[in-house]
Amino acid sequence: MFDFGIVTNWIHTQLTSVMPDGLAIFLECLMIGICLLLLYVIIAIIMIYMERKVCAAFQCRLGPTRVGPWGSIQVICDVFKMLTKEIITIRHSDKFLYNLAPYMVILASVMAFACIPISRGMEILDFNVGILFFMAASSIGIVGILLAGWSSNSKYSLIGAMRSGAQMISYELSVGLSILTIVVLTDTMQFSEIVMRQADGWFIFKGHIPAVIAFVIYLIAGNAEVNRGPFDLPEAESELTAGYHTEYSGMHFGLFYVAEFVNLFIISGIAATIFLGGWMPLHIPGWDGFNAVMDWIPGFIWFFAKAFFIVWLLMWIKWTFPRLRIDQILTLEWKYLVPIGLLNLLLMVIVVVFKLHF
Amino acid sequence: MENRIDMKEKIAAMKPSAVWSEAGDGMFRVPATSFRSLAEKLRHEEGFDFLRSLTGMDWGEEGLGCVYHLENTSTGENVVLAAIDPDRENAGIPSVHDLWKGADFNEREAYDFFGIKFLGHPDLRRLFLRDDWKGHPLRKDYDSSLNPLNMENEETSNDAPSYEMTKDGSYILKRHPLFEDQEYVINIGPQHPATHGVLRFLVSLEGETIKKIDVHSGYIHRGIEKLCESLTYPQTLGFTDRLDYLGAMQNRHALCACIEKAMGLEVSERIQCIRTIMDELQRIDSHLLFVSCLCQDMGALTVFFFGFRDREKVLDILEQTTGGRLIQTYNTIGGVQADIHPEFVKKVKEFIKYMRPKLNEYHEVFTGNVIARQRLIGTGVLSREDAISFGATGGTGRASGWACDVRKRHPYAMYGKVDFKEIVLHNGDCFDRYMVRMLEIEQSLNIIEQLIDNIPEGEWQMKVKPVIKLPEGSWYTAVEGSRGEFGVYIESRGDKSPYRMKFRSTGLPLVSCIDTISRNAKIADLIAIGGTLDYVVPDIDR
Numbered sequence: 020m021f022d023f024g025i026v027t028n029w030i031h032t033q034l035t036s037v038m039p040d041g042l043a044i045f046l047e048c049l050m051i052g053i054c055l056l057l058l059y060v061i062i063a064i065i066m067i068y069m070e071r072k073v074c075a076a077f078q079c080r081l082g083p084t085r086v087g088p089w090g091s092i093q094v095i096c097d098v099f100k101m102l103t104k105e106i107i108t109i110r111h112s113d114k115f116l117y118n119l120a121p122y123m124v125i126l127a128s129v130m131a132f133a134c135i136p137i138s139r140g141m142e143i144l145d146f147n148v149g150i151l152f153f154m155a156a157s158s159i160g161i162v163g164i165l166l167a168g169w170s171s172n173s174k175y176s177l178i179g180a181m182r183s184g185a186q187m188i189s190y191e192l193s194v195g196l197s198i199l200t201i202v203v204l205t206d207t208m209q210f211s212e213i214v215m216r217q218a219d220g221w222f223i224f225k226g227h228i229p230a231v232i233a234f235v236i237y238l239i240a241g242n243a244e245v246n247r248g249p250f251d252l253p254e255a256e257s258e259l260t261a262g263y264h265t266e267y268s269g270m271h272f273g274l275f276y277v278a279e280f281v282n283l284f285i286i287s288g289i290a291a292t293i294f295l296g297g298w299m300p301l302h303i304p305g306w307d308g309f310n311a312v313m314d315w316i317p318g319f320i321w322f323f324a325k326a327f328f329i330v331w332l333l334m335w336i337k338w339t340f341p342r343l344r345i346d347q348i349l350t351l352e353w354k355y356l357v358p359i360g361l362l363n364l365l366l367m368v369i370v371v372v373f374k375l376h377f
Numbered sequence: 378m379e380n381r382i383d384m385k386e387k388i389a390a391m392k393p394s395a396v397w398s399e400a401g402d403g404m405f406r407v408p409a410t411s412f413r414s415l416a417e418k419l420r421h422e423e424g425f426d427f428l429r430s431l432t433g434m435d436w437g438e439e440g441l442g443c444v445y446h447l448e449n450t451s452t453g454e455n456v457v458l459a460a461i462d463p464d465r466e467n468a469g470i471p472s473v474h475d476l477w478k479g480a481d482f483n484e485r486e487a488y489d490f491f492g493i494k495f496l497g498h499p500d501l502r503r504l505f506l507r508d509d510w511k512g513h514p515l516r517k518d519y520d521s522s523l524n525p526l527n528m529e530n531e532e533t534s535n536d537a538p539s540y541e542m543t544k545d546g547s548y549i550l551k552r553h554p555l556f557e558d559q560e561y562v563i564n565i566g567p568q569h570p571a572t573h574g575v576l577r578f579l580v581s582l583e584g585e586t587i588k589k590i591d592v593h594s595g596y597i598h599r600g601i602e603k604l605c606e607s608l609t610y611p612q613t614l615g616f617t618d619r620l621d622y623l624g625a626m627q628n629r630h631a632l633c634a635c636i637e638k639a640m641g642l643e644v645s646e647r648i649q650c651i652r653t654i655m656d657e658l659q660r661i662d663s664h665l666l667f668v669s670c671l672c673q674d675m676g677a678l679t680v681f682f683f684g685f686r687d688r689e690k691v692l693d694i695l696e697q698t699t700g701g702r703l704i705q706t707y708n709t710i711g712g713v714q715a716d717i718h719p720e721f722v723k724k725v726k727e728f729i730k731y732m733r734p735k736l737n738e739y740h741e742v743f744t745g746n747v748i749a750r751q752r753l754i755g756t757g758v759l760s761r762e763d764a765i766s767f768g769a770t771g772g773t774g775r776a777s778g779w780a781c782d783v784r785k786r787h788p789y790a791m792y793g794k795v796d797f798k799e800i801v802l803h804n805g806d807c808f809d810r811y812m813v814r815m816l817e818i819e820q821s822l823n824i825i826e827q828l829i830d831n832i833p834e835g836e837w838q839m840k841v842k843p844v845i846k847l848p849e850g851s852w853y854t855a856v857e858g859s860r861g862e863f864g865v866y867i868e869s870r871g872d873k874s875p876y877r878m879k880f881r882s883t884g885l886p887l888v889s890c891i892d893t894i895s896r897n898a899k900i901a902d903l904i905a906i907g908g909t910l911d912y913v914v915p916d917i918d919r
Contacts, residue, residue, distance in 0.1 A: 078682035174563045178585070235813070246675055249748055257571040257674040258904050341744065342676030343747045344901040345585055 024044035024140030027204040032322035066280040068157040105271035116170035121274035123163030128278040135288040138318035150208040171266040179262025183253030189352040193240035196360035197233040200367045214297040221296035225377045229367040241286035291325035401850025404457035412460035413471035420476040428477035430881040433487030441468040471499035479768035482889040490515035500537035505595030571904045574914030590892040598918040605878040610845045618704045621916035623663035624859035626655045629708040635854035635865040639847040647835035653791040657821040662691040663859030664814040671908035712838030753808035757906035768886040771861025772813040777805035783857040810909035884912035
């Protein structure tokens with residue numbers, strides 16, 4: 020298995036040999052920041068293209084076909100269109116908060132994105148309470164959405180923001196509980212450690228029943244957390260026209276849009292990391308030949324394959340199910356997912372204490 | 378209008394001042410002062426619970442008034458009343474909105490067009506025209522130069538006027554606020570993805586719960602009824618397709634049938650058969666669009682595309698024969714525009730074979746879906762009494778347990794001779810309204826299947842004089858449109874153009890009941906209710 024740490028260490032030694040440590044670290048941070056943002060944009064473009072093609076396939080359509088081969092340039096053109104559009108400021112809005120809101124959303128999204136371990140040695144933010152940091156960073160997005168709804172001075176936006184506040188804060192609980200279930204199994208909160216512990220089998224297999232339950236809860240709650248159908252009430256286009264971002268235009272709207280897609284990827288990436296082994300290849304204890312073959316496939320391919328598989332699952336759900344109603348969405352969370360999640364956590368504790376896992 | 382003779386004696390006994398006039402379908406003419414007590418008796422004692430149509434009229438010298446088409450839903454008896462007030466300047470007719478809830482919007486329409494004051498009506502605002510419109514356009518003495526093109530925005534007024542009569546015969550105008558200052562009122566429409574056209578709801582909310590809805594319509598009012606008065610009968614046909622554009626065939630069928638009835642013209646079996654098949658194809662088209670749009674409103678976009686995929690097949694068939702996809706312009710007075718295309722029969726048979734299994738796809742993806750059922754079952758319940766009282770016909774009425782299908786109540790064309798089931802469900806909620814349409818698609822396929830092999834030979838256009846003049850009198854003909862009873866009322870003075878032509882909108886009763894059934898529902902439910910009521914805005918606004 021190739022360790023990306025070799026590359027980063029090499030760059031580090033090269034830099035420190037010609038300049039002081041502080042400057043080197045500063046330059047490295049700059050490079051990583053640029054790489055992170057680039058990757059973020061690329062992922063966003065891939066996600067938007069994938070969304071169009073996948074939903075077209077579900078709806079007996081072709082999706083974009085005209086711009087570039089198989090419509091592949093379409094999204095890039097759309098990005099340019101978005102960048103050139105006018106950003107309209109509306110009267111009687113709270114200008115400062117109105118302009119701040121999309122950046123809050125994108126900031127939360129980028130910080131959470133930085134937590135995902137993509138390949139061995141390719142983690143950007145990786146420390147012993149990584150999961151806590153991830154949860155905290157991704158929650159900032161709610162503030163952005165609430166601000167957007169409040170400052171727009173539009174009733175649709177306000178209702179959308181209120182819905183998203185109620186919904187995202189509720190579902191955070193289930194996301195936390197299902198991640199905690201895995202933390203109980205691994206006794207670590209560091210993402211790279213979590214991946215390493217799955218070298219002899221992914222947690223969804225090792226943790227069997229409680230892990231599978233946690234995985235399903237995570238998928239539902241994660242989907243709700245990123246406001247995707249059937250939980251897309253905050254923007255419910257047939258009810259609230261566009262919900263919290265009704266009044267945004269140009270790149271400010273674009274930031275919300277991009278953040279939504281990358282958040283979907285983040286949720287899927289985290290699901291892939293903690294349940295499906297992240298970049299860890301499929302290892303079956305005892306089958307050494309098989310494991311060796313699997314190791315030939317680079318880690319980042321494993322990671323992206325798993326992450327996009329879960330993205331595809333979530334898109335499938337989105338394009339098949341009608342939207343829920345606000346009271347149903349809260350009922351589902353507080354009456355079903357939270358109690359099940361709590362019991363499941365207990366079950367996992369029992370499994371771990373009595374060593375019933377593989 | 379079968380048992381009219383019985384009713385004639387009864388009404389004459391009830392109200393000696395009611396005068397029977399024979400011309401056309403015939404009607405009782407009642408002075409405005411004694412109209413209210415007769416209406417009450419008919420409603421409560423004789424059981425005339427369904428106000429089919431309410432038509433404002435300007436009879437010139439005789440005064441202003443309204444024509445009421447009433448039906449007893451248990452016996453099927455029909456009666457036509459006309460209330461007349463000879464005072465043209467201050468015409469006042471007692472309101473019947475408490476007897477038939479459907480009269481509420483219809484009286485507002487009559488007030489808007491004729492300036493008739495409905496005494497006791499709680500909310501007598503204009504329905505279609507702007508509040509600052511001068512005069513009442515369908516009156517014969519209306520001067521159109523009073524209203525030049527107005528480029529000002531319309532102010533939204535927040536009060537509802539109502540008129541009451543004092544003992545000395547003058548009127549008092551009262552005003553009540555529609556919404557209190559503290560209410561959180563949100564505008565849904567006129568430009569909104571879920572209103573299916575330019576319709577505006579003012580919704581008062583408490584959190585997400587709806588407290589009250591005020592419907593504003595008229596954003597695409599084109600004055601079709603007014604226009605018809607200056608056109609010859611064949612020219613009026615063109616408008617019907619543009620009322621309910623998903624019922625173009627049936628609408629035009631109704632108007633042609635009404636004119637033919639007035640002319641005393643019997644069309645050949647071939648024409649009737651073609652018209653029936655076309656009506657049913659149009660119904661399938663409309664119901665498929667209904668399912669698509671409902672699913673889209675509820676966020677299930679995939680089913681939306683299923684619907685459009687299948688609807689395309691119907692449109693292709695229609696296009697081959699009529700040349701139109703949305704606006705068909707197919708029926709003519711005494712026939713149809715052109716004979717069916719040589720491939721029509723083959724194509725229709727292929728379509729029937731294709732469509733039956735496809736219906737299961739909808740059931741698999743949407744009907745059985747747990748979220749769809751949660752959203753639809755039990756929301757927006759319209760009781761049977763309310764459905765009749767509002768006159769909410771079509772799928773909406775049948776979902777509430779009211780067997781209101783005109784095809785069964787007053788069979789026309791070939792419907793008396795084919796075997797089909799009238800789908801009646803009993804819960805009156807959104808899910809039943811959805812299911813009625815799904816099941817009706819199957820019944821429409823059955824009807825077409827029975828007719829398609831047996832289209833009789835014959836002419837497709839009867840010989841009709843180039844200039845059509847109807848005798849003096851008034852006629853009402855209804856067909857089962859895609860979304861309810863579509864009626865045409867013609868009053869003729871023997872000219873080549875109608876004296877008054879009124880279209881009974883299928884959508885107006887549906888929209889008028891939206892306030893009743895959406896109270897205490899959520900915003901999301903309003904979208905589902907609006908989707909399942911299945912109104913089409915050009916049909917409401919006319």
